[in-house]
Amino acid sequence: MRPAILFPLFAEIRTLSGVGPKLEKLIQKVAGPRLVDLVFDLPVGVVDRSYQPKLAAAEPGRIATVTVTVLEHRPGRVKSQPYKVMVSDETAMMELVFFRAHADYLAKQLPLGETRVLSGRIERFKDRLQMTHPDYVVALEDIASFPLHEPIYPLTEGLTARPMAKAVRGALEKVPEMPEWQDPAFVKQRKWDVFGAALETAHGPAHDSDLAPTTPARQRLAYDELLANQLALLLIRANLRGGKGRVISGTGKLKARAIAALPFTLTDPQLSALAEIEQDMGSEKRMLRLLQGDVGSGKTIVALLAMLKAVEDGLQAALMAPTELLVRQHLASLEPYAAAAGIRLACLTGREKGAGRETTLAKLAAGEIDILVGTHALFSEDVTFKDLGLAVVDEQHRFGVHQRMQLQSKGKPADVLVMTATPIPRTLALTAYGDMDVSKITGRPPGRKPVETRVMGAARMDDLIAHLRIALDRGARAYWVCPLVEESEKIDLAAAQERAVMLRQALGLNVGLIHGKMKAAERDAAMTAFKAGETQLLVATTVIEVGVDVPEATIMVVEHAERFGLAQLHQLRGRVGRGSGKSSCILLWHEPLGVTAKARLKTMRETDDGFVIAEEDLRLRGPGEVLGKRQSGMEEFRMADPAAHADLLAVAHDDARLILTRDPDLKSPRGNALRVLLYLFGRDEAVRYLRTG
Numbered sequence: 001m002r003p004a005i006l007f008p009l010f011a012e013i014r015t016l017s018g019v020g021p022k023l024e025k026l027i028q029k030v031a032g033p034r035l036v037d038l039v040f041d042l043p044v045g046v047v048d049r050s051y052q053p054k055l056a057a058a059e060p061g062r063i064a065t066v067t068v069t070v071l072e073h074r075p076g077r078v079k080s081q082p083y084k085v086m087v088s089d090e091t092a093m094m095e096l097v098f099f100r101a102h103a104d105y106l107a108k109q110l111p112l113g114e115t116r117v118l119s120g121r122i123e124r125f126k127d128r129l130q131m132t133h134p135d136y137v138v139a140l141e142d143i144a145s146f147p148l149h150e151p152i153y154p155l156t157e158g159l160t161a162r163p164m165a166k167a168v169r170g171a172l173e174k175v176p177e178m179p180e181w182q183d184p185a186f187v188k189q190r191k192w193d194v195f196g197a198a199l200e201t202a203h204g205p206a207h208d209s210d211l212a213p214t215t216p217a218r219q220r221l222a223y224d225e226l227l228a229n230q231l232a233l234l235l236i237r238a239n240l241r242g243g244k245g246r247v248i249s250g251t252g253k254l255k256a257r258a259i260a261a262l263p264f265t266l267t268d269p270q271l272s273a274l275a276e277i278e279q280d281m282g283s284e285k286r287m288l289r290l291l292q293g294d295v296g297s298g299k300t301i302v303a304l305l306a307m308l309k310a311v312e313d314g315l316q317a318a319l320m321a322p323t324e325l326l327v328r329q330h331l332a333s334l335e336p337y338a339a340a341a342g343i344r345l346a347c348l349t350g351r352e353k354g355a356g357r358e359t360t361l362a363k364l365a366a367g368e369i370d371i372l373v374g375t376h377a378l379f380s381e382d383v384t385f386k387d388l389g390l391a392v393v394d395e396q397h398r399f400g401v402h403q404r405m406q407l408q409s410k411g412k413p414a415d416v417l418v419m420t421a422t423p424i425p426r427t428l429a430l431t432a433y434g435d436m437d438v439s440k441i442t443g444r445p446p447g448r449k450p451v452e453t454r455v456m457g458a459a460r461m462d463d464l465i466a467h468l469r470i471a472l473d474r475g476a477r478a479y480w481v482c483p484l485v486e487e488s489e490k491i492d493l494a495a496a497q498e499r500a501v502m503l504r505q506a507l508g509l510n511v512g513l514i515h516g517k518m519k520a521a522e523r524d525a526a527m528t529a530f531k532a533g534e535t536q537l538l539v540a541t542t543v544i545e546v547g548v549d550v551p552e553a554t555i556m557v558v559e560h561a562e563r564f565g566l567a568q569l570h571q572l573r574g575r576v577g578r579g580s581g582k583s584s585c586i587l588l589w590h591e592p593l594g595v596t597a598k599a600r601l602k603t604m605r606e607t608d609d610g611f612v613i614a615e616e617d618l619r620l621r622g623p624g625e626v627l628g629k630r631q632s633g634m635e636e637f638r639m640a641d642p643a644a645h646a647d648l649l650a651v652a653h654d655d656a657r658l659i660l661t662r663d664p665d666l667k668s669p670r671g672n673a674l675r676v677l678l679y680l681f682g683r684d685e686a687v688r689y690l691r692t693g
């Protein structure tokens with residue numbers, strides 16, 4: 001249960017004075033539903049009103065605070081004209097401009113002959129000084145009522161800066177005095193304030209430099225959040241492991257049949273990864289293992305063999321993939337082996353509906369399905385396995401940390417195997433996964449030829465198209481990827497469409513187009529046509545990044561390669577070189593080519609080792625960006641920025657371990673304070689795993 005000290009902070013926003021239902025809705029949209037969300041919503045800017053010039057000396061365009069006398073009111077002659085008020089100080093005159101003004105209100109605010117303090121942006125219009133809609137108009141004696149430095153919070157349409165700032169201020173006043181949950185010596189060494197004071201400082205910036213993640217106040221708050229995150233992950237993990245799994249020993253029968261049906265032999269790295277997985281499954285502890293391996297390194301087959309082991313023991317297995325397309329592909333590649341092994345395979349995605357879906361669910365609950373492949377639809381509440389032994393999550397960085405623990409099973413908790421093609425540097429793994437055990441499949445399956453990588457300026461597009469024509473005439477199949485930048489999805493989509501038209505004309509060939517905005521069925525159709533060779537060239541936005549298996553494709557062109565991250569480029573390149581043909585990857589760059597982009601392209605030309613590329617990526621971009629925010633589970637942070645606070649993250653990780661070693665149930669005085677910290681950051685779930693103190 002949440003400690004009483006936190007009750008005020010978990011009150012709803014409407015409990016603040018001055019916040020009605022309409023304002024509450026808007027604030028909820030930008031911050032969240034409770035006061036604590038406002039408190040954690042740190043300013044993103046600051047308006048400095050401390051510039052207080054005489055009018056004659058006021059720099060146009062700057063926010064200024066001036067003291068003036070009201071000279072004259074000039075209402076607009078017609079409604080569309082602005083209402084003007086003339087003011088002056090001893091040096092110059094200025095015109096205040098109000099659109100759609102209420103005369104009564106202005107007469108009261110700016111009485112003739114009185115002195116007022118105004119704050120707003122001063123502009124020079126022809127020879128006149130103007131201030132349109134001053135932000136503040138106050139009497140001299142009320143000057144303390146407006147801040148010379150005004151924090152700016154993220155806003156949304158309909159929500160303006162002042163009510164938002166006022167709400168945050170109101171929430172801050174409700175922050176109780178907290179017990180110190182950090183080690184006092186550490187806080188002292190870092191010269192940090194206590195939590196409440198740090199919050200005050202972080203919400204009271206005077207200059208842009210006060211907004212930096214490196215200020216002591218922001219560091220303290222980030223560390224609080226990171227420690228809560230690391231403690232929670234360790235507790236959840238300890239619980240998952242502590243909870244007895246089951247011993248899955250398997251008979252080896254199905255595995256033998258599947259292996260006999262493989263058209264290849266497993267590589268040594270595949271065999272050792274499988275051995276590690278089998279050992280975990282065979283032990284009483286619950287498995288929590290990350291299987292890392294480059295795109296195409298052969299993870300899926302390893303996962304299949306692990307799933308068969310569960311099936312041998314009469315249990316079920318699930319394989320989750322992030323997209324419909326990947327699910328279909330997994331299904332297609334598993335089917336022959338499932339048939340060879342004689343097991344029942346089924347599929348569940350958002351597309352399965354109605355009676356078909358009902359049947360699948362019923363069979364699943366009755367244990368008549370051995371392996372279920374699906375998208376996040378598998379997480380739906382009505383999906384219940386009879387007895388799930390193993391859950392495999394493919395490219396899981398697209399799922400949340402909590403989601404993947406939520407699979408419903410009537411049986412004991414399932415073992416969990418997470419597969420990722422993006423090697424994850426340690427610091428990132430810490431925030432997203434806590435400490436999972438890791439198996440790696442290094443290298444690629446034998447027989448794969450390396451992909452020749454060429455980096456080329458877009459100015460040479462004509463050359464490229466000429467070469468492409470020759471290759472396509474000989475029957476080659478090629479991808480042409482256009483970048484999709486989230487902010488301007490529409491524009492980029494148009495660019496991809498345009499490119500498809502251009503290539504169709506230039507090559508006189510059937511050119512396919514595939515993008516994220518297409519309906520799943522259309523996308524599948526485009527993919528199928530490409531697989532079947534009906535279209536030899538497929539123009540794509542990055543939807544193909546996630547995983548498409550067309551071994552006949554040997555050419556990958558990436559346009560605007562300078563806009564892609566290394567991991568993405570590597571994934572894209574991994575789409576070719578899957579068959580027996582010699583493959584190439586052409587990275588087209590457009591001006592301007594920055595230093596980092598240049599370094600990325602160089603790395604791509606020099607290596608195709610995913611682990612080397614991941615390290616280089618981390619070096620070039622910093623940890624926060626290597627995986628998207630969502631992908632890394634980092635959206636869980638409000639005040640910490642794992643990129644900017646990477647050093648603190650590492651410290652928090654070690655700190656959390658030490659804390660739990662010494663005080664596993666958080667019963668000491670500091671332990672009790674840490675419980676408050678966990679609740680404060682909404683890690684209630686983790687506290688539930690503690691024995692009551």
Ligand code: ADP
Binds near residue numbers: 293296297421445
């Ligand atoms: P990943 O899931 O790691 O991206 P996949 O399991 O999809 O890789 O394997 C990619 C391709 O390589 C598949 O067509 C698969 O059949 C093939 N493959 C897997 N293991 C081997 C192996 N040991 N030798 C040859 N080909 C393999």
Ligand code: MG
Binds near residue numbers: 300
């Ligand atoms: Mg795969």
